[in-house]
Amino acid sequence: MFDTINIGTTGLLTHAQGLRTVGNNLANVNTPGFKSGQLAFTDLFNQGAGGGQPEGPGTGGSGTGLGTLGTHINFKAGLDTSTGNPLDLNIDGNGFYAIERDGQILYTRAGGFHFDEKGILVNAAGEHVKALADGKLVDVNVETLNHSAPKATAKVTFHGNLTSTVTTPPINPSLRSIAVYDADGVNRPINLSFKNTGGGAFEVTVTDAAGATLTTGTIKFASGFPVADANSVSFSYAPAGTQAFDVRLDFSDNVTSLVDQTTLSMASQDGYTAGVRTDQSIDGNGTIKLFYSNGQTGDGPRLALANFRSASELEERSGSAFALKEGGQATYGHAGDATFGTLRAGHLEGSNVDLAEEFGNLILMQRGYQASSHVISTANEMIQQLFDMARR
Known part of the structure; x- marks a missing residue:
């Protein structure tokens, strides 16, 4: 009976953990670039535990409750949302943006960017978005591109x-x-x-x-x-x-x-006077396009995209970001290259949370928790009856 109470307890704890995962998914339904998770359940067994009883056909280990195999992240693309901001980007296909947080390179699909007061491209949290230049990750800095030199008419x-x-x-x-x-x-x-x-x-x-x-x-x-x-x-x-x-x-x-x-x-x-930078945008290949007061345009750095051998090489961090696990390997390139998708300016990738699925999971977690509590209540009543018999 006491083993049964332990089994019911594992059910309570595990379904509570599952409810936490579902609640986190629902809470982030409007978070750009958020990837939903799903808790993987597994049964627990003591192999060969027969308690001295002979084992017959179909017998085996004794169930000891419920456990988990961890939370699996769903990396499918989120809902495409139009924003009209030329610095908002959505990756159409494979790839992650590379950002720098506290000296560490992280990866995200959240593409809400802007230029800070120093002319550096950052995300909503102020983390630097990386470009790829000569095979190295560098900041996207347009401060040195603020002016367009004049040109004599030819x-x-x-x-x-x-x-x-x-x-x-x-x-x-x-x-x-x-x-x-x-x-x-x-x-x-x-x-x-x-x-x-x-x-x-x-x-x-x-x-x-x-x-x-x-x-x-x-x-x-x-x-x-x-x-x-x-x-x-x-x-x-x-x-x-x-x-x-x-x-x-x-x-x-x-x-x-x-x-x-x-x-x-x-x-x-074909001549023009000197100009100053008046606006900027990002094209489908990740190139920063610069616009000047003299009517000229110019190209700035080109955003880096990262890809991985498997999504299992990533582990979740806050801010819709992921870190590379030890032993993982990132491949860097540009939007539109062989294995990378293209970029859609003026669009953001939203959360990939499926509300219908999550509300269904919410009911399942509740039913599982309720059933586990009934198991504990029933086992407790049976133990109480046993003690009452012993007293008589």
């Missing part, structure tokens, strides 16, 4: 029509004060004028903002379209106080001389 392209019916075509206002940047990013505007010299040829005069002539060149048209070896004008521009730089005026694409109206205007130019 090419200006045009589009539209240049009338061939008058000697001096009227100038489109957009051909006045055309932005041209020197090596320091300073705008040194130029003006263009044209003169029809006959036979489809036009003399192009380039002047600076003060009206001084910088160069004169010729472009030619055949049947209204630019001639390949006469479709641009080049000159060296040396504004006062700055280093000379070469500029090519390109009329080769989308420029015609077909109709009376002149619509010629600048299409683009």
Whole structure:
């Protein structure tokens, strides 16, 4: 009878532990990146314990109650949630983010990130998110990428029509004060004028903002379209106080001389002034994309992803994170590489807790605990009856 009470006690303790696991799952139903656990039950036996009784067919050990094989973590992907934050990431496929906590590398699927005041990418707890550079894990730091250097204009392209019916075509206002940047990013505007010299040829005069002539060149048209070896004008521009730089005026694409109206205007130019970082995001390959006030973009570090031979190499830590067990091995790479998934910006991976399953487990834990308590109560009553018989 006393053994029966011990058996009932193991049932109480184990189902209470199971209830704790279920309760933890339900409590974290809205925790990003949380992985649910399930307590594995096992029966306990004393092998060959027969109490002096002969063993017959089908006999064996004597049951001694209920135990556990530990909590198994379910690593299936959690619910995808759209957040609209370009620094929130969801891994579509295999992989874990690598984060640093108290000098130790941990792994997580929770991808809610932001840049701290030092320009370092961190998670909600302020732990540094790691990038992979030259095979090493490094911090994602954009502080050194706050500025975009200026670039001198090397090419200006045009589009539209240049009338061939008058000697001096009227100038489109957009051909006045055309932005041209020197090596320091300073705008040194130029003006263009044209003169029809006959036979489809036009003399192009380039002047600076003060009206001084910088160069004169010729472009030619055949049947209204630019001639390949006469479709641009080049000159060296040396504004006062700055280093000379070469500029090519390109009329080769989308420029015609077909109709009376002149619509010629600048299409683009490749120079720009200095800029400061105004925004950042992360693309599907984990590359930090930087945006600058001068309209330029740049690439920063690329996030590291980790993978493992087996999920059993991981052990749970707080904050939806996991540590590598002793003897475990992590393989690092980038999103989109062979064994790694891609990233979805503006999305988070939520908890993978299945509410229907957990409420079912909640009932099972309650019934198991209740049954174990009945076993103890019944055994106690039988022992009491035995003592009453002995007293009589």
